[in-house]
Amino acid sequence: MKLGILFSGGKDSTLAVWIAKKEGYELGCLISVVSRNKESFMFHVPSIKSVVAQADVMGVPLILKETTGVREKELIDLDIAIEEARDRFGIEGVVTGAVCSVYQASRVQKICNKLGLECFNPLWQKDQVELLRELIAEKFEVIVVGVAAYPLDEKFLGREVDSEFINEMVRLKEKFDINPAGEGGEFESFVLDCPLFERGLEVKSFEDFGEGNSWRREIETE
Amino acid sequence: MILIVNVCSEKLHYYEFVKPIEDILKEDFFVKHYSELNDSDLVRADRVIICGTSLGDDSFLKDLEKFNWIKNFDKPLLGICAGFQILGLVFGGELKKKLEIGFFRETFEKEFLGLEGDVEVYHLHNNYVEFGGEFEIFAGKSFPQAVRFRGKDFYGVLFHPEVRQKEMILRFVGK
Numbered sequence: 001m002k003l004g005i006l007f008s009g010g011k012d013s014t015l016a017v018w019i020a021k022k023e024g025y026e027l028g029c030l031i032s033v034v035s036r037n038k039e040s041f042m043f044h045v046p047s048i049k050s051v052v053a054q055a056d057v058m059g060v061p062l063i064l065k066e067t068t069g070v071r072e073k074e075l076i077d078l079d080i081a082i083e084e085a086r087d088r089f090g091i092e093g094v095v096t097g098a099v100c101s102v103y104q105a106s107r108v109q110k111i112c113n114k115l116g117l118e119c120f121n122p123l124w125q126k127d128q129v130e131l132l133r134e135l136i137a138e139k140f141e142v143i144v145v146g147v148a149a150y151p152l153d154e155k156f157l158g159r160e161v162d163s164e165f166i167n168e169m170v171r172l173k174e175k176f177d178i179n180p181a182g183e184g185g186e187f188e189s190f191v192l193d194c195p196l197f198e199r200g201l202e203v204k205s206f207e208d209f210g211e212g213n214s215w216r217r218e219i220e221t222e
Numbered sequence: 223m224i225l226i227v228n229v230c231s232e233k234l235h236y237y238e239f240v241k242p243i244e245d246i247l248k249e250d251f252f253v254k255h256y257s258e259l260n261d262s263d264l265v266r267a268d269r270v271i272i273c274g275t276s277l278g279d280d281s282f283l284k285d286l287e288k289f290n291w292i293k294n295f296d297k298p299l300l301g302i303c304a305g306f307q308i309l310g311l312v313f314g315g316e317l318k319k320k321l322e323i324g325f326f327r328e329t330f331e332k333e334f335l336g337l338e339g340d341v342e343v344y345h346l347h348n349n350y351v352e353f354g355g356e357f358e359i360f361a362g363k364s365f366p367q368a369v370r371f372r373g374k375d376f377y378g379v380l381f382h383p384e385v386r387q388k389e390m391i392l393r394f395v396g397k
Contacts, residue, residue, distance in 0.1 A: 001232070023233045093278075095234070102344060102385065106324035109277065109346060113323070118278045122237035125384055127245060 002028040003120070004082065004091035006108065007062075009051040011135055011142045011161065011181075012097030012123055014191040017058075018138060019122040020095050021196060028089040029061040030054075031081050037069025050190065050201075053221045057197040061089065079111045086115055093118030099126055099183050128181035132166045139193075141200060146188030146216040149178055157208055157217040161189060190219065224251040224395055225267035227259065229274070229304045231281040239273045242384040243302075246391050256288055264291060269298045269395055272305025274382055277323075277348050279304075286311055298375035300394045303347055306369070306378035310351030313371075320350050320365065328367045328381065334360040335377060336393045337368070343381035350380055 003020055007013045007030035021027060032051045055062035063085050067077035085091050094112050098105040098121045105121055112119035123131060135142055142161040147153065151172070159165055169180035178186050193200030204222040208215060224247060228240045240253060254263050256272075264270075275282065282304055292299065292312045301309040311317060322345035330337045341361075350365045361368040362380070369378045383390045 019237065020234055025234060093232075102325055106344075106346075109323045113277050113321070116278075118232065118276060120232070120234045120238065120276075122234055124238040125242035125245065126237075 001092045001118070002026040002090055003093045003095050004028050004063075004085040004089065004117075005030050005060075006078075006082075006094060006096045007032050007051060007055075008097070009048060009054050009190050010097070011140065011189040011191060012099060012131070014054075014097070014194055014196070015131070015135060015138070015140070016095050016097040016120075016122050018194060018196055020120065025095075027058075027060045028091040029063055029085050030058070031063045031085050031094075032065070033074070033078055033081060034064065034066045035069035035074060036066065037074070050219055050221050053201055054191065054197070057199055057201060059198060063088070075107055075111070078108075079114070082111055082117070083115055086117060091117065093120055095120045095122065097123055099123045099128065099131065099181065101183065128179055128183060129166065129170060131181050132161060132169070135161060136163065136166075139195060140191060141193035142189045142191050143203075144187050144217075145190045145219060147186065147210075148188075148214050149176075149184070149186035150213045151176060152178075152187055153213055154208060154210065154215045156187065157215055158203075158206070188216070192221075223266055223268055225263055225270045226251050226253045227270060227272040227305070228253055228255045229272060229282040229308070230255075231275070231279050235276050235279065239275050243271055243273055243391065246384060246388050247395060247397075256282065256285065259288070259291070264295065267297065270295070270300070271391070271394070272299070272301045272308055274303030274305065274346070277321075277346060280348070282308065283311075283317070292376075296374070298394065299377070300391070301376075301378040302384070303380060303382055306380050307347075307349055307351050309371075309376060309378045310353045310357070310366075310369070313354055313356060315351040315353045315357075317349050317351055318365065319348065321348050322346075326381070328361045329363065330361045330368065332360055334368050334370070335390045337361075337387065337390055342386065343367075343379075343383070344385035345381050347380060
């Protein structure tokens with residue numbers, strides 16, 4: 001079955017692609033939505049434009065759509081992007097990196113059902129610490145490109161998701177009830193390398209925006 | 223030992239509909255696809271959970287004869303979504319169309335595996351089943367959402383308890 005991937009460039013959607021690939025599915029295209037609303041409920045925002053470089057090193061076509069990011073209106077834009085993926089690349093199903101967000105998962109389910117596509121959520125209900133450890137086991141190189149919860153701050157930007165990071169997130173979960181894999185939007189990530197990439201990406205430059213416990217890093221890769 | 227029955231026709235759906243059940247149970251289970259079940263699996267199992275599958279996957283409906291073992295099974299069984307439909311259809315229920323996706327509030331008129339009163343549940347289904355009189359309905363004003371076979375420990379839920387009612391699954395397996 002040929003699949004389209006709802007792809008943000010972060011750890012969850014990339015791990016979902018990797019699982020689909022390992023299970024023998026054909027990757028038809030990546031589908032990325034760039035939201036102009038930095039507080040989007042639906043879409044990952046920081047460094048989203050660098051998905052172009054990720055698609056390039058994955059050798060998979062990319063459909064990149066922009067949305068105003070107005071709640072529910074952005075779903076219409078997503079619907080249009082998935083329909084284009086179906087018609088241009090002949091995808092029969094869509095893969096998402098949804099872990100526990102019923103808001104995101106149910107909306108994609110509705111779009112897929114309307115368009116006659118299968119919907120796959122291979123990370124659904126996955127334990128968040130297990131998810132982080134799987135990234136390391138599968139040799140993913142992941143950095144933090146956004147934070148949005150106390151006590152995370154600008155010092156977390158650019159940090160690699162490694163064993164030390166996981167241990168720290170587990171401690172923060174116990175103390176502040178933070179979702180260790182950031183499923184409540186506590187942090188956003190970007191994948192620089194993984195088994196899907198022909199070569200790893202490097203951060204050429206970056207710019208940070210934000211204040212307090214709400215920061216995002218816009219990166220340029222090479 | 224708990225037998226988890228996989229009804230998914232796509233390998234990738236295992237991660238969404240079967241693995242979450244494995245993660246809740248953590249141990250003392252084994253998984254078989256319904257097409258590969260044999261008598262020794264049913265002897266080995268102390269309890270059975272039949273999982274759900276995706277909106278677009280209804281291949282199990284064409285294979286209902288492979289679930290006839292349920293009629294003579296005498297150990298506890300829980301059917302989730304697709305498993306709920308299978309349970310009803312094996313006993314002569316009627317399949318009806320109804321699409322529900324997302325969170326819905328259901329009212330449990332009586333205690334059902336620890337659930338009582340108004341409960342927010344996650345739905346992902348195209349169909350439901352009109353059950354025969356051998357089933358007692360615990361929730362569902364318009365159509366059945368939670369049922370139990372009278373005289374046997376057979377339970378069925380149309381919603382997905384692995385999303386927000388994990389403790390209900392643990393209650394079923396006696397943990």
